[in-house]
Amino acid sequence: MYIKDLETPNIIVDYEKLIKNIEEASILAKTFNKNLRPMMKTHKSVEIAKIQEKYGINGIQCAKLSEAQVFSENGFKDIFVSSEIVDEKKLIYAKKLSKKVEKLILSVDSVEGIRRISDVFNDEKIYIRIEINSGHNRCGIKSEDVLILYRELEKNKNLIFDGVFTHGGHSYYSKDKIQRKEAALKEAEEVLRAKKILNENGIKCDSVSVGSTPSFIFSLKIDGITEVRPGNYVFYDLKQVKLGVIKLDRVSLFVLSQVISKPDDNRAFIDAGAKVLSMDYLSFDNEKIYGYIIDHPDIDITNLSEEHGWLKIKERTKINIGDKLKIIPVHSCLVINNFDHFYLVKGEEVLKKVDIEARGKFE
Numbered sequence: 001m002y003i004k005d006l007e008t009p010n011i012i013v014d015y016e017k018l019i020k021n022i023e024e025a026s027i028l029a030k031t032f033n034k035n036l037r038p039m040m041k042t043h044k045s046v047e048i049a050k051i052q053e054k055y056g057i058n059g060i061q062c063a064k065l066s067e068a069q070v071f072s073e074n075g076f077k078d079i080f081v082s083s084e085i086v087d088e089k090k091l092i093y094a095k096k097l098s099k100k101v102e103k104l105i106l107s108v109d110s111v112e113g114i115r116r117i118s119d120v121f122n123d124e125k126i127y128i129r130i131e132i133n134s135g136h137n138r139c140g141i142k143s144e145d146v147l148i149l150y151r152e153l154e155k156n157k158n159l160i161f162d163g164v165f166t167h168g169g170h171s172y173y174s175k176d177k178i179q180r181k182e183a184a185l186k187e188a189e190e191v192l193r194a195k196k197i198l199n200e201n202g203i204k205c206d207s208v209s210v211g212s213t214p215s216f217i218f219s220l221k222i223d224g225i226t227e228v229r230p231g232n233y234v235f236y237d238l239k240q241v242k243l244g245v246i247k248l249d250r251v252s253l254f255v256l257s258q259v260i261s262k263p264d265d266n267r268a269f270i271d272a273g274a275k276v277l278s279m280d281y282l283s284f285d286n287e288k289i290y291g292y293i294i295d296h297p298d299i300d301i302t303n304l305s306e307e308h309g310w311l312k313i314k315e316r317t318k319i320n321i322g323d324k325l326k327i328i329p330v331h332s333c334l335v336i337n338n339f340d341h342f343y344l345v346k347g348e349e350v351l352k353k354v355d356i357e358a359r360g361k362f363e
């Protein structure tokens with residue numbers, strides 16, 4: 001079967017590009033002596049996780065517990081769940097999961113959160129990492145408050161301190177390579193400061209973990225960082241291209257979509273809308289762009305409704321009703337979650353259909 005034979009809309013993943021992305025990150029992590037613990041929420045697929053394992057990783061990271069469950073059932077034994085879990089029922093679920101794997105690591109960023117974990121893990125050991133805010137201003141404490149959390153944690157001997165971590169989400173606001181490097185330095189600086197405070201108080205902090213795809217290449221070279229946790233690097237997307245992380249030819253994930261209407265020379269509509277591409281956009285010349293159409297730089301996706309992509313044809317170009325277009329989405333992690341499977345392709349040939357087992361696992 002060939003790409004042209006696939007129904008639309010669908011996801012296709014270029015096998016050779018995927019392998020290149022995965023292999024390169026593993027080699028880089030080894031070269032710079034860092035542990036690589038990739039984020040699974042990008043691809044949510046056991047098949048891709050196994051490829052990552054083959055090329056070398058040191059455990060996996062999941063955003064959520066239910067995602068971790070899927071990977072644990074498929075042989076992954078060292079799992080870090082990076083979103084804070086505070087709900088009692090979920091913590092009981094985490095306790096069950098911790099018995100099935102070799103190492104389950106939970107994250108905390110509050111005294112309340114630690115108390116809640118402590119209440120449930122009163123007779124069972126669990127690894128804990130403290131989240132530091134390094135500039136993304138999502139979750140995470142200020143590095144100077146790390147001792148407050150550590151002191152709470154050490155009250156329960158079942159809570160085994162596994163180190164500090166942060167997510168350099170602020171790297172996504174960078175305008176150029178210099179700013180990306182600054183974002184990576186800031187990301188590292190904050191976790192290293194937390195480690196220093198702990199060490200000055202006689203506390204060991206073995207794991208100092210950072211993670212984001214735009215900062216990855218710089219984080220590798222920073223002394224004291226022990227672990228990097230990129231996720232998006234397996235696919236990349238238009239956002240990473242705009243940030244200058246990679247060139248277009250390294251993106252491995254595409255949406256395959258069909259032209260279903262062409263009312264006039266300037267407009268056409270495809271069968272991939274917001275439910276496929278997601279509403280994430282990039283701004284170019286004051287216009288919102290929802291994806292990049294391969295082989296048609298003269299056509300922009302300027303709007304999405306739920307089921308339709310709105311194409312603006314800038315110049316006379318050859319597209320016709322029925323054409324199948326390959327689109328690089330703005331944010332591949334959001335696209336993956338919209339499908340039950342993707343097609344792995346080599347050139348124009350379809351190799352196989354791959355399940356996205358952890359799709360929809362948000363709990």
Ligand SMILES: Cc1ncc(COP(=O)(O)O)c(C=O)c1O
Pocket residue numbers: 039042082166167211212213214229230231232233
């Ligand atoms: C906590 C955490 N770590 C790592 C990552 C991976 O970052 P990226 O998607 O830039 O590869 C994410 C992504 O959102 C994250 O939230």
